[in-house]
Structures are given as structure tokens and as C-alpha cells.
Amino acid sequence: MQDKITDSRSIRRWRRRLADEREEARVYRSLAARRSGEEREILLGLAEAEERHARFWEGLLGDEIGPHRRGQFRMRILVALARRFGSVFVLALAQRAESRSPYRYDQDVPASMAADERIHEEVVRALAARGRARVSGSFRAAVFGANDGLVSNLALVLGVIGGNVPSDVVLLTGLAGLLAGALSMGAGEYISVRSQRELLSAARPDPRARAVVADLDFDANELALVYRARGMDEEEAHRRADALLSKIQLNLPARHEGAEPTAEDAHGGQDRSSETTDGHEVVGTAMRAALSSFVFFASGALVPVLPFAAGLTGVLAVVLAVVLVGIALMLTGATVGVLSGAAPLPRAVRQLAIGLGAAAVTYLLGVLFGATVG
Known part of the structure; x- marks a missing residue:
């Protein structure tokens, strides 16, 4: 009798897990429908992962899968918000939902699936961070x-x-x-x-510096001073500067570990992506x-x-x-x-x-x- 009660409880829990996974997949697909490019692909990838998790619960339930049921109320609200708005607010709520995943405590969940959910939280956190930077x-x-x-x-x-x-x-x-x-x-x-x-x-690099990089004195190599002024240690600064100037002298594409003779090189290889986290945006x-x-x-x-x-x-x-x-x-x-x-x-x-x-x-x-x- 106890085994039957335990099985009944497990089946109810598995059905809840299945319903929640389906709702999460809807959230990400709804968000993806309102985006384009890389963000759309990432959200679709998350939706496919949640659908894969749903298939796990379907396989575990087998004939006990029962009628189709809705997920938790908060997840249904999130789906509705995602379909109508698709904003950073919805991504922040999705991040919060991922952080509350019960999989790390569920013995029926494979370690790989629990790890998936932890990674999903980080993916959504990164997407939400992009939106936060924009607004x-x-x-x-x-x-x-x-x-x-x-x-x-x-x-x-x-x-x-x-x-x-x-x-x-x-x-x-x-x-x-x-x-x-x-x-x-x-x-x-x-x-x-x-x-x-x-x-x-x-504080931004002067784009006019690009024109003079090729004329720098190879022996003096003052480009290294600029790298050092921007925070590189002396050895790394000289290595980057020597590699860049050598390629310029040989008329090769001036690329070395992401370096090229642009304003960024003349100012220490400043990463343009910093503008989205610390700059104008x-x-x-x-x-x-x-x-x-x-x-x-x-x-x-x-x-x-x-x-x-x-x-x-x-x-x-x-x-x-x-x-x-x-x-x-x-x-x-x-x-x-x-x-x-x-x-x-x-x-x-x-x-x-x-x-x-x-x-x-x-x-x-x-x-x-x-x-x-x-």
C-alpha cells in the first residue's frame, strides 16, 4: 500500500515537472518570436533544451502521462508577458524562475539535467544583462x-x-x-x-591613430608604451607590439591574437564591447x-x-x-x-x-x- 502511495506521489510530481518544462519552452519561444539574430537563436536553443527535458518526463511517466495540464500559475503569467512584451522585465523574471529550479534536490533528475538548468540560469542572466545595459x-x-x-x-x-x-x-x-x-x-x-x-x-581611442601605426619606428617600438599605459605588463606589451609591427613590415594582415592596426591597437587594444557595459550605451x-x-x-x-x-x-x-x-x-x-x-x-x-x-x-x-x- 505504501509503495502505491509513493508511486502516486511520484507520478503527480513528474506530471508537474512535465507541465512546467512545457511552459518554460513556451516562454523562450515567445521571447524568441519578438527578437532577431543571435538573441533569437539563443532563446530557441533554450526552448529546445526545455523540450528535451519535457521528453525525459514523458518517458519516465510512460502510460501514466495523463491528460495535458498547465504549469504553475507564475509560469503561465510569464508566457503571457513574453507573448505581449518580450522585454528585459520578462527576461529578469525568467532568470528568477530558473534560479528556483528544484532539480538540484530531486533524486529522479539526472545530474546532466540539473546541470542544464544551472547553465540555463546563466544564459538567461547574460541575455537579461544585455537588456539591462540597453535600458x-x-x-x-x-x-x-x-x-x-x-x-x-x-x-x-x-x-x-x-x-x-x-x-x-x-x-x-x-x-x-x-x-x-x-x-x-x-x-x-x-x-x-x-x-x-x-x-x-x-577616454576613447582617437581613430586617427590608425594612420600612423605602420610608420612607427620598429626599433623604438613606442606602441608598447601605449599598451603599457592601458594596463598591460611590460613583457606582454612588447610582445604584442613586436608582433603587430613585424606583420606590418612584412605586409601581412596585421592580426595577432585579435590585434590589428586600428585605433584600438594604438591605444592598448581596447575592447569595443566595453561600450555596452561601461560606455555610452x-x-x-x-x-x-x-x-x-x-x-x-x-x-x-x-x-x-x-x-x-x-x-x-x-x-x-x-x-x-x-x-x-x-x-x-x-x-x-x-x-x-x-x-x-x-x-x-x-x-x-x-x-x-x-x-x-x-x-x-x-x-x-x-x-x-x-x-x-x-
């Missing part, structure tokens, strides 16, 4: 703008309320804080990003960052003003403003957590605690100064 400039401005708008304007509103001023003054103060803060954030973000891009441009454009910061600050700053704009007054308006801002802060924190591949709840709670803590301090100061003035 990081605007996303950073949007997150900071929304958070600053929520916290600063709630603090401002509670501060003047603590000073015991009329509701119409509270509303006017909140709207003035919204406009002033949004303009300040947008201008500051524009200047910040523009300055950072100019600094990055100043990560920083984003100044205008886009400024616009994101302005819009999201204004959106966040509007939340604590809404109850007063709707005509509410007194304790009800204050409580509603705090609740609305608290919800918005938690959503912002959870979104950051998901996109960073971390658990969303701790980030949401952290955002809430910081925001409401700052607002509480300002309210107490308003009460203190209001009492002093009175």
Missing part, C-alpha cells in the same frame, strides 16, 4: 525620478501639514514642489549624463535621461498631492496620501528587485521604510517649527 541609462533616471518625486513631495506635504497650514496651502505647496522638483531633476540629469558622455568620449542619451527623470519625478510627486487635489482635508487626506505613496514606493522597489534578478519583496520593504522614514522626519520637523512659530 540602464533611462531606467536609472526613471527609478530615481519616481522615488525622489514620491519621497520629496510627500515629505514636503507632511512638513507643511505639520506646520498646521490650511489645505489649500498644502495643495499649492505640493504642486509647486512637483514642478520645481521635476524641472530640477530633468536639468540635473541632462547635465550629469551629458558630462559623463563627454568624459567617456575623451549604459549611460544613455542626455535628453532621454532628462525626459525620463522629469516625467517620472512629476508622476511620483503627483501621488501625495492627489487626495488634496480631490478636495479631501484633514486626517483622511494625510492617511490616503501616505498609503498611496507607500504602495507606489513598494511597486518601485519590487520592480528594481525583479530587474536586478533579486527577490522583489525585500527591495519593496526597503524602499517603503526609507521613503516613509524621510517623510516622518520632515513631518516632525514641521510640527516642531510650527509650534515654535505659533
